Amino acid sequence: MNIVLTKNSMQPDPGAFPLGKLDDLMADDLKPNDVVMIDEVAHKFLMKVPQGPHLFWNGHEEKQRALTTTELFKLMDERRYYRPGREAPTFKSDIHEAEHRQRLEVAYNLFRKEPKRKAEARWLFVSEFLNRIKNAEANGGQYARNEDNAKAVIKAVEAEVERHNQQVSAEDKIELPRNRAPRSVLRWVAREFNLQIQEAGLLHGNAVTPRARTLPPRVFEIIGEQIREMVEFSHALGPLKIHTRVKDKIEKENAERGTSLPVPSYSTVNNEYRRYDAWVRMAKKEGVAKADLEYGSVGKNPRPKRILDLVEIDHHLFDLHPIPGQLGETTLGLELAQKGLDRFWVCLALDVHSGYPLGFAITFEPGGLTPALMCIDHAIRPKTYVRERWPDINGDLMGFGKPVKVRYDNAKEFVSLQLQQNLARIQVGFELSVPKKPNSKPYVERHFGTIEQDFVHWLKGSTGSGPQDRGDRRPQHEAAIGLDDFNMLFHQYLIEVYARRPQEDLDYETPEQRWIRGANSPSHRPRRLAQHELDRWDLVTTIEVDAVATDEGVTWRKLKYRSDELQQLRRTGGAHGHRGMKPTPVTLRIPLLDVSKSYVSLRSDELPGGRAFPPAEILVRAENPHVEGRTIWQHEAVCDFLRRQKKDASNVADYKQGFLRLFENALRAMGAKLDDKKPKVKLTGGQAPRIAGLMLDGPASVSTVGARKIIDRYDLLKEHDEEANGGQVVAEPAERKKRSVLDVSDDEDLFENFANRTNWTHDIIEDD
Secondary structure, three states, rough: OOOOOOOOOOOOOOOOOOOOOHHHHHOOOOOOOOOOEEOEEEEEEEEEEOOOOOEEEEEOOOEEEEEHHHHHHHHHOOEEEEEEOOOOOOOOOOOOOOHHHHOOOOOHHHHOOOHHHEEEHHHHHHHHHHHHHHHHHOOOOOOOOOOHHHHHHHHHHHHHHHHHHOOOOHHOOOOOOOOOOOOHHHHHHHHHHHHOOHHHHOOOOOHOOOOOOOOOHHHHHHHHHHHHHOOOOOOOOOHHHHHHHHHHHHHHHHHHHHHOOOOOOHHHHHHHHHOOOHHHHHHHHHHHHHHHOOOOHHOOOOOOOOOOOOEEEEEEEEOOEEEOOOOOOOOOHHOOOOOOOOOOOOEOEEEEEEEEEEEEEEOOOOOOHHHHHHHHHEEEEOHHHHHHHHOOOOOOOOOOOEEEEEEEEOOOOOOOOHHHHHHOOOOEEEEEOOOOOOHHHHHHHHHHHHHHHHHHHHHOOOOOHHHHHHHHHHHHHHHOOOOOHHHHHHHHHHHHHHOOOEEEOOOOOOOHHHHHHOOOOOOOOOOOOOOOOHHOOOOOOEEEEEEEEEEOOOEOOOEOOOOOOOOOOHHHHOOOOOOOOOOEEEEEEEOOOOOEEEEEEEEHHHOOOHOOOOOOOOOEEEEEEEHHOOOHHHHHHHHHHHHHHHHHHHHHHHHHHHHHHHHHHHHHHOOOOOOOOOOOOOOOOOHHOOOOOOOOOOOOOOOOOHHHOOOOOOOHHHHHHHHHHHOOOOOOOHHHHHHOOOOOOOOHHHHHHHHOOOOOOOOOOOOO
8 A cells, every 4th residue: 555645754764775776677687797888898797786887897997897787778879789699580490499588578468378389380480481581682593472482382381290290299289270371371471570579479379359238237346245245254266166256146137127138157266256356365365344444446457576567657737726837038938937737637657566657658648649659768778867867866767678578558558559550669568458448558547547636736736636725725826846856856766765665565665675676686787779770869759651652752641752862662562562653552650749750661572582581761851941950740730720720731831930920929918918919828738738739749849848939939929938048029020020930810719710610639728
């Protein structure tokens, strides 16, 4: 159980246990005598000093070198640290080598045995096909992906499997897929080229897609009622007795109410009983009331045994109105600094085993794919910025590493194929919680409740959890916590308070103690992004779309991407050599936070013989210069606005005017006084801060840096800057006075009407 903080107990006893630092952890899963390359010089790893540096032997200078964990992380980010043998995966004839099996244990081992057995049988055909492609390329030839070659592969695999089955026992025999036609084999090969995760990509869809329960919810309610009833008078409680009582209860209810509830099987009752296991044990020992108080819904979900085995992710709306903070030392910047903004969101990832927060994304985005991927990206990367940005915080945010599996709910952004593709790229599994059942992901839900009670409730501008909790407070008018101040306080709360407070549910250990012990265990140390993943630093926070490239470039959502490198890629693109004037099928990866860039590659199913595996990417920028730094949401907002104004979003001048108009009205909605017009200071459901670009650069950056870049780029506050720097305002040219950059809107209610008319957001608009 989490201990609720009071004003007099905000900080645990610092002498109760050693304070954790990032340097206490191993930077890599190194073993003694492992050789790494640092600045192109071979270093042999000697040992990791407890709560100290890593010791290496510099073979070039023949002396010992000590590097802290933080220093090694920075060397990795700068590509100055390299481990031989850690490059992108390659295909070899023996698919059962431990080196290649390690890539599959990420999510593959978490699925049921039968689907995995079938996937392994399909992989026999795929691996044989890939081996023949590689061997042909090594000899200067090609092995085409056609039906004739697929038939040859099928014949060879069937013969090898038959010889294998004759030499092993019945339980070790391989059962081949019933449908192994040439077209099926070619489809499996194409899937491997797209996903690049070997057997895991060949699992049947029913094995990875959660299905809704076929039994009515009332049946599961009856099972839970019988467990609660029997635990009070029977210490010989078991699933068989529960099943008998459930059967009698359902038959009685059907007779009395005229319903037709089905009787669940014994396995269904047993599964439900196992979910209650921890609750039942405490209820037998200390009573039902104590068990409910301790576990609530948590007792139905046992914790995993290792860190990063399971991570829960969810969105939460903070019960707090902040202020934006200064947009520079200007009249407008100081004016905006005192205005209360909308409530904002956090998407947080929590390690279930240790209860340690891995990462988060604080934004004004009401859910959505962008904060979800920003949270995953933040969770995987080491947080070396904390010590540099806030040296007064006593400790580090130590959570990092790729999880084995993440669990999230059935929100639209979480069930999207884009999120699942991004997780597949970095070899992370996923699991969906039960719809409309918060207790199926209870740890992160309870964590949000703890944050609100311990931390947010005491801040100026807090709305409370309801009208009774709010009382006579006026949260928007009392707002006094800037976004940067909240970001710093949130880090300090997680590091110094939450992570260092013993929890009864963790056997009276702290999340920090559990995380440090697990992170230093040789069997399950955190795994960073591999070298080929680090080379594509925005691998996570992108979406992938299929498109075609022509001599005019690639067009996507009113944006045109064109470059000479793209045309050179087209000359040899496709499976038929020179394509002439035909469009070339390509794949685009668009960064969610900057649509001005696109990473273009040929579609893998168009590559002859699987050449260039994985396909090389080139960076192609958009021709419209005003989309630089625009998020996908901002770009869609501008396009929707221009469409309603009957203007063309592909026109550079129209796009600039439309964006500046929305930006002007966003500042006015946040309380700015522009051109002697009365500021609105009205809540807009987070739309105004989203247009202004607040909190979009992650927790390591200043919250207002996005808005400041826009203001500086278009010179929107030049007169205010001059006034702040000496009080002398330089006269503007007559043409500039005639039409200022900001003077693009004559409708004071434009932003409000636009927010009400558009359908590109589902924000909750609230008034205080």
